[in-house]
Amino acid sequence: MSGIVDELRRALGESVVTDPAARKAHCRDTWVMNELRDLRGETFSIPLAVVEARSTEEVSRAMRLCREARVAVVPYGGGSGVCGAIQVPEGAVVISTAKLRGLVALDSAGLIASFRAGTNGMDAENRVREDGLTIGHWPQSIEVSTVGGWVATRAAGQFSTGYGNIEDLVMDLEVVLPDGAVLRTRRTPRASSGPDLRQLFLGSEGTLGIVTEVTFSLRPIPEASRGQAFHFASLAAGIEPIRLLMRAGYRPPVIRLYDPSESRRHFPETCPEERAMLILLHEGPALMVAAEAEGVAEICRETGGIETDRSAVDHWLEKRNDVPGFRELLEKGIIVDTIEVASTWDRVVPLYERVTRSLSEVESVVLATAHSSHSYRSGTNLYFTFAARPAEPSRMADVYRECWKRTMDAVLELGAGISHHHGIGRVRRDALPRELGESGIAVLRAVKRALDPGGLLNPGALLYEEDRP
């Protein structure tokens, strides 16, 4: 097995890192179950080597060598995933995009920027902002994730309701395929040239190729920006104005509705107790922002909303990427996770009620709340948060699994979607066949087998290794 390390080193020299600390640092993502295992001193298998590729060509050469040697390859970006998509199997090599950083080209007039896949999200955003532009993609992980990771996970940003999700922002991709060949999709604003090949890699979680370059269609930093905040009698009461404003054709980039428990937690100063807080951010040409804010306010008032201080929006903007680390909470004996799902309008409230009730009935659960943060004409997402504090810390994993199981079962039984934007990884593998159906899973497996007949690329993510072709 270690022959591959020698071969990689011969071919790629110093790009091949074998020092144990570096290898250990690349063995997994930040899935809370991995954090828990780590805290308990369980060991993870670590990669034979980490290839810190300096170029697409190096990624390609490493892929070819691993394929010839039948060695599994795990792509590694920011490592910030929360679903366990990265968990290196025994005897595998990691290909990291850490050294594939920076801007490749920027066309300000054309609103196009290309970045190497390992570019940190905030760095990419800051770079285009120098030219008065924005990518408009604001995942909570922006400071720790990479642009390639955004593609691999089918990420969503906090401004998605107006600006779209990652699939709406990506113009073209460069991907190294499992056989080492390099695919570059056409740079065109839209095509009807067979199936859209970018879509195979958006959400592939590193199982179908390694993204090496991402080209975005940008926006200018908007001329105007305006926050609004309203509170409603309940989450259910606040869903209705969102449905109506999306229906009318308004598209504020940010629409976030918190249930009373989360409203209390996040907006103690601006939202009264037992009320559901709705914050909105309008952006665009000044005339449009004014018109949108007026139209939306009317809908909110007509549906029972009470306007409150818009400083709530500034507060959210400031704090939006602060999340307590899983680790510190685990150390206090509390296991916390979030589960984001999506639903058509008719099922949002039943889903909210069923999941929060069901979670709160699990032993030792101390918190089960939700908000809606990404809306569409025909539905919205729900982002659940749960926390449990078992008297017996050894029960943490079981309680965790029970919470996930109940949520996935409720989502699938009600006919909603199991993941809005975090992905499948390992935490949702059991649920994926029910989401996609027998034929859907068969298609996914067939595509995987077609592109990666040896099942060598990120085995165990999305599909169980038993499914390895």
Added chain:
Amino acid sequence: MSGIVDELRRALGESVVTDPAARKAHCRDTWVMNELRDLRGETFSIPLAVVEARSTEEVSRAMRLCREARVAVVPYGGGSGVCGAIQVPEGAVVISTAKLRGLVALDSAGLIASFRAGTNGMDAENRVREDGLTIGHWPQSIEVSTVGGWVATRAAGQFSTGYGNIEDLVMDLEVVLPDGAVLRTRRTPRASSGPDLRQLFLGSEGTLGIVTEVTFSLRPIPEASRGQAFHFASLAAGIEPIRLLMRAGYRPPVIRLYDPSESRRHFPETCPEERAMLILLHEGPALMVAAEAEGVAEICRETGGIETDRSAVDHWLEKRNDVPGFRELLEKGIIVDTIEVASTWDRVVPLYERVTRSLSEVESVVLATAHSSHSYRSGTNLYFTFAARPAEPSRMADVYRECWKRTMDAVLELGAGISHHHGIGRVRRDALPRELGESGIAVLRAVKRALDPGGLLNPGALLYEEDRP
């Protein structure tokens, strides 16, 4: 070979049509080269039978039987394609969606409607309009195409700049796979559950599955609607305000810019000679429409536009689906076709100039014009029209091929996209490998082989039959 007809008849009874007129009527689409061949009395191979499936289950059974018998299957919707995607090979069976018609379910509050795939586009639109809703998809073919065909071809509608293309309007799909299995994608407004499987079928041109049901995310009929018209010194001069208004964040559903020759042809009363006409249609909440019209007018004036009578927009709305038939023109010795391509902003004007010049240099070409009709943040489409009238009518096919070749070469050399929304069919097969690149074509072939190992589904569309796995 005719054993399959007996088998189909045993299994599906009256759904299997073998009368020669019906078989002949399903042998091809309306690609002008097919019209020309027909006019010249050349014969086409006709299907052994047309299965007019009454249900998804019948489509599935027909597929299974054909697969077992190793008989090619050609899916047939409205037959209105213009690229030759439908051209039945020797010894094949057609599965038509003509009897798979009508609404399956409509959720007015949730803005969701499902139609059987063979539903005529205008019928589908009229049905949701009864409830005050719109699909918002207006291909010029709406009166003769089907909703399943829209998916298979990755269609674009005339309102796409504001409302999106077919991939933005489809919520979920039911597809019969080449092995007869039925795939139903999840009904959710957005998912990160592996690659988006809908995308395999959007643009597959019937080569990867037969779409049997399409679910749309709808819109209400907008509260307000307002037309605007401006003329500019040239097509190049009119491109700039489009780029700027898209950049600013305005999204009028319709933005159409015609070169002086087309402007003269379509707007003799409202556009002065030698000027390029820009028409816009704003739709949405009244406040937003007013704000957008004001902002857009300012951009147009600042870039040299002169406002003209907005009756031009009504005129366009009235006439927009009138197209002279290829056939009548061919009978007069004139061959006409359209070629829609897409480009980033930097290449639009060079592409327009090069293609119109190059086309006009082809022998007997009497017309080479273009308009832009679908815009994006980072580019737009160009829709070329050419007409030739060879002194010797037998030269028509050669002249036609030369026009296409020059256009595809120019597009590929300039780095633009070969098809915006008509698709590949047979007319663009030569260009597709250059559009997708070696790796892209390899991926497409691998996926085709994975889902349809016998190469039985619509062979010869997208990929040459030599590529048949």
